[in-house]
Amino acid sequence: MKNKFIMGIMALVFATLACGIPTTTATPDGPNLEATQLAATIVALQSAPTTTPTIEQAPANTQVPEATTAPTVPGKPMLSVSVNTNCRSGPGLKYPITGSIVTNGSFEVVARPASSDPYVIIKNPGGGADCWAWLEHATITGDISTLPTVAVPTIPLGSISGFVWVEDCDDLNPTTTGCTNPGSGVPEGDGVFNSEFLLSGIVVELFSEKCPPTTSKATQTTNSSGAYKFDGLEAGSYCVVVETFNHGNDSVLIQALGGTFTFPNRNNTVQTHQVDLQPGKNVNGFNFGWDDFEQ
Numbered sequence: 341m342k343n344k345f346i347m348g349i350m351a352l353v354f355a356t357l358a359c360g361i362p363t364t365t366a367t368p369d370g371p372n373l374e375a376t377q378l379a380a381t382i383v384a385l386q387s388a389p390t391t392t393p394t395i396e397q398a399p400a401n402t403q404v405p406e407a408t409t410a411p412t413v414p415g416k417p418m419l420s421v422s423v424n425t426n427c428r429s430g431p432g433l434k435y436p437i438t439g440s441i442v443t444n445g446s447f448e449v450v451a452r453p454a455s456s457d458p459y460v461i462i463k464n465p466g467g468g469a470d471c472w473a474w475l476e477h478a479t480i481t482g483d484i485s486t487l488p489t490v491a492v493p494t495i496p497l498g499s500i501s502g503f504v505w506v507e508d509c510d511d512l513n514p515t516t517t518g519c520t521n522p523g524s525g526v527p528e529g530d531g532v533f534n535s536e537f538l539l540s541g542i543v544v545e546l547f548s549e550k551c552p553p554t555t556s557k558a559t560q561t562t563n564s565s566g567a568y569k570f571d572g573l574e575a576g577s578y579c580v581v582v583e584t585f586n587h588g589n590d591s592v593l594i595q596a597l598g599g600t601f602t603f604p605n606r607n608n609t610v611q612t613h614q615v616d617l618q619p620g621k622n623v624n625g626f627n628f629g630w631d632d633f634e635q
Contacts, residue, residue, distance in 0.1 A: 415482055416448050416449075416482060417448070417449040417480055417481065417482030417483060417484045417487070418446045418447065418448055418449065418480070418481050418482060419441070419446070419447045419448075419449050419460060419462055419473055419478050419479070419480050420443075420445065420446050420447070420478070420479050420481075421441050421442070421443055421473075421477050421478050421479075422443060422477045422478075422479070423443065423477040424440065424441065424442050424443055425440075425441040425473065425474055425476075425477055425478070426439075426440060426441070426474075427439035427440065427441050427462065427464060427465065427466075427471035427472065427473050428471055428472050429469070429471060429472070429493060429496075429619075430472055430492060430493045430495065431453060431455075431457040431459045431472050431474075431492060432457075433575060433576075433619075434495045434496075434574050434575045434576070434619055435472070435493070435495065435496065435575075435619050436496065436575075436618065436619040436620060438464060438466065438468060438469065438471045439464045439465045439466040439468075439471050440465060440466065441462075441465060441473055441478075442465075445465065447462045447463060447465060447473070448462060448463045449461070449462050449473075449480060449482070449484055449487065450462060450463055450470055450487065450488075451470070451487050451488050451489065451490045452484050452487050452488075452489055452490070453472075453489065453490060453491075453492060454489040454490060454491050454492070455491075455492055457492065458474065458475045458476065459472045459473060459474055459475060460472070460473055460475065460478075460480065460484060461473070461490055495574055495575075495619075496575075496619045496620030497571070497572045497573060497574060497620065498573050498574075498575070498617050498618070498619070498620050498621040498622050498623065499569055499570060499571045499572070499573060499622045499623070500546070500569070500570045500573060500578060500580060500615050500617065500623055500624075500626060501567065501568060501569035501570070501622075501623070501624045501626070502544075502567070502568060502580070502613070502624060502625060502626035502627045502628070503538055503562065503565070503566040503567045503568065503627050503628075504538070504539045504542045504544070504562050504566050504568075504582065504627065504628045504629075504630065505533055505536050505537060505538050505539060505566055505627065505628075505629055505630070506536060506537040506538075506539050506597065506629075506630050506631075506632055507528075507529030507530070507531075507536060507602055507629055507630065507631040507632070508534075508536040508537055528602065528631050529602035529603075529629060529630075529631030530602070531602040531603035531604075531606060531629050532603075532629075533603075533627060533629065538562075538565055538566025538567070539562060539566045539592070539630065540561075540562050540563060540564050540565070540566055541561060541562060541592050542561065542562045542566075542582060542589055542592060542593070542628075543559055543560070543561050543582075543586075543587035543588065543589055544559065544560050544561070544562065544568045544580060544581070544582050544628075545558075545559045545580075545581045545582070545583070545586075545587070546558045546559070546560070546570045546578055546579075546580055546581075547578065547579040547580075547581060548576065548577075548578060549577055549578070549579065550577045550579060550614055551579040551581075551612045551613075551614045552579070552612070553579040553581060553612070557570075557578070558570055559587065573617055574617075574619075575617050575618055575619040575620070575621075576616075576617060577614065577615070577616050577617075578614070578615045578616075578617060579612055579613070579614055579615070580612065580613040580614075580615060580626050581610065581611065581612050581613075582601075582610075582611045582628045583609065583610050583611075584601070584609040584610070585609060593630060597630065597632040597633070598632060598633035599630055599631045599632040599633045600630070600631055601628065601629065601630055601631075602629045602630070602631045603627065603628060603629030604627075604628070604629075611628050613626040
């Protein structure tokens with residue numbers, strides 16, 4: 341290929357000379373300039389190295405990096421129930437109901453308890469603060485293991501209160517006071533408080549279950565206004581009791597006054613109120629009425 345290229349150039353030069361293109365005239369004794377330049381060109385072409393273009397390739401051990409994708413974000417864990425369930429401000433019946441979880445709904449789980457209680461915390465279906473859902477009838481889809489944990493909130497406390505009063509009745513002239521047994525018509529206390537005399541010094545006992553009671557929790561003695569109050573109570577069933585012949589009550593009820601109870605249970609020596617206390621509630625009006633005998 342190289343020789344053909346050189347021969348082509350030489351032929352072009354000779355053809356140019358033959359056609360009478362003007363050239364510089366050499367002196368008789370000096371070299372022909374054109375011939376000298378042509379000879380130099382031919383020699384240069386003969387000595388030039390031949391090169392073959394190459395295509396650059398990556399080294400054999402080079403790895404092409406794989407395409408990267410954004411990490412998959414898991415879906416929000418959701419809770420559904422097979423039985424309509426209350427949602428509360430904490431785990432259990434000692435906390436107030438703040439929402440309702442119905443069977444045809446799906447509810448977002450936002451946290452889990454730090455304790456082992458069988459509950460999760462969901463977005464409140466009724467709005468407001470998140471609430472605790474019992475897992476007894478629940479199914480959860482999605483992963484809750486990475487959710488934040490929530491400490492069990494403080495149990496809300498309530499109270500039970502009332503008073504003891506003496507029926508202000510004139511048993512000999514009942515029409516003057518209106519004190520007549522509504523059932524029998526007998527002149528005695530009617531079991532209704534009508535701004536009558538309040539009785540101090542009577543011991544009232546609180547039991548921590550439904551009536552009839554067995555487990556005593558606390559006692560309170562009515563103050564100068566005849567009132568009593570049990571504070572700091574968790575939600576649950578309680579029985580409030582006044583006994584005629586217990587805690588020294590007979591020294592006031594029998595020895596000082598004489599008579600019988602008219603409220604809430606007429607003529608019974610043991611008087612009871614059953615109270616189903618709701619979480620954090622302060623309830624009043626659990627009163628006891630005593631009809632004293634005429635002096």
